[in-house]
Amino acid sequence: MEMKIAVCGKGGCGKSTVVAVLAYEFQRRDQQVLVVDSDESNSGLHWMLGIENPPKPLIDFVGGKQEIQNKMFTGFTAGSGDASLSLWRQNEIAMDDIPEAHIEGTNRSRLVVTGKIGRIFEGCACPMGVVTREFLKKLRIDDNEMAIVDMEAGIEHFGRGIESSLDAVIVVVEPSLESLSIAEKTKKLTESGGARFAGAVINKIRSEANRKRLIQELTRRNIIELGCLQYHEALVADGLYGSPVNSEVTKIEAGTIVDRLLDVIRINARSV
Ligand SMILES: Nc1ncnc2c1ncn2[C@@H]1O[C@H](COP(=O)(O)OP(=O)(O)OP(=O)(O)O)[C@@H](O)[C@H]1O
Numbered sequence: 001m002e003m004k005i006a007v008c009g010k011g012g013c014g015k016s017t018v019v020a021v022l023a024y025e026f027q028r029r030d031q032q033v034l035v036v037d038s039d040e041s042n043s044g045l046h047w048m049l050g051i052e053n054p055p056k057p058l059i060d061f062v063g064g065k066q067e068i069q070n071k072m073f074t075g076f077t078a079g080s081g082d083a084s085l086s087l088w089r090q091n092e093i094a095m096d097d098i099p100e101a102h103i104e105g106t107n108r109s110r111l112v113v114t115g116k117i118g119r120i121f122e123g124c125a126c127p128m129g130v131v132t133r134e135f136l137k138k139l140r141i142d143d144n145e146m147a148i149v150d151m152e153a154g155i156e157h158f159g160r161g162i163e164s165s166l167d168a169v170i171v172v173v174e175p176s177l178e179s180l181s182i183a184e185k186t187k188k189l190t191e192s193g194g195a196r197f198a199g200a201v202i203n204k205i206r207s208e209a210n211r212k213r214l215i216q217e218l219t220r221r222n223i224i225e226l227g228c229l230q231y232h233e234a235l236v237a238d239g240l241y242g243s244p245v246n247s248e249v250t251k252i253e254a255g256t257i258v259d260r261l262l263d264v265i266r267i268n269a270r271s272v
């Protein structure tokens with residue numbers, strides 16, 4: 001399908017869970033999935049995907065934090081900012097180009113961790129990190145490959161040019177007003193950055209009344225509902241025991257989400 005999708009949302013809303021659920025569903029559809037973890041604090045993503053060990057962060061491959069900080073600093077003092085900073089020599093990075101130590105998993109599902117850079121320069125440093133931005137831009141997705149990005153919580157990373165290299169930005173919404181408000185901001189920022197916002201996945205639903213209410217609130221905000229994951233005790237247990245996200249209990253819901261997502265991506269692609 002050759003797509004790059006990013007999953008965003010409020011801290012703890014279930015971004016990584018949705019990333020894993022999508023990864024399993026795309027695998028079921030014979031896609032080779034690359035999960036890109038852009039959030040170092042996300043220590044559980046590998047086990048959620050059934051991958052034994054996390055890979056080494058890509059930031060170490062491109063010189064490490066200190067060197068990138070130095071390069072960024074040089075860029076800022078020269079007035080060019082970090083936009084022109086280049087860490088990879090090649091113009092394109094294919095999955096097979098990623099050094100072994102920095103990619104873990106099987107052929108069907110693999111994980112890379114970009115490793116984010118903290119706010120070194122308040123106000124101008126990209127919290128998502130130059131590594132993530134350049135990696136996503138240069139990542140080449142071939143036939144039957146999918147990249148799914150687990151974004152850092154919140155919305156601070158928007159407007160830094162990452163989104164333009166994505167086919168779809170999805171937001172995860174749990175039943176709270178704050179989560180809805182983040183979804184609304186995410187949509188605005190994604191679109192104002194010229195990127196394609198696909199819609200929201202509703203998560204952790206425990207009652208039909210809450211689901212209806214969330215759908216209403218999303219509609220009011222002009223946000224497409226891509227589907228819903230119930231609050232599953234099995235997922236709580238996976239989170240507690242560190243087991244892979246249970247793709248059996250989420251199978252039907254995941255199928256609906258991916259069907260709707262692909263429809264929206266197709267429609268968006270036509271309207272560009
Ligand atoms: N649908 C669900 N039903 C039950 N538990 C869930 C569901 N979705 C997520 N959880 C649980 O909620 C917790 C947070 O989920 P997850 O780690 O996916 O969130 P996150 O948004 O990635 O968090 P962070 O911002 O810390 O990265 C986990 O323990 C997970 O198992």
Ligand SMILES: [Mg+2]
Binds near residue numbers: 017
């Ligand atoms: Mg997470």
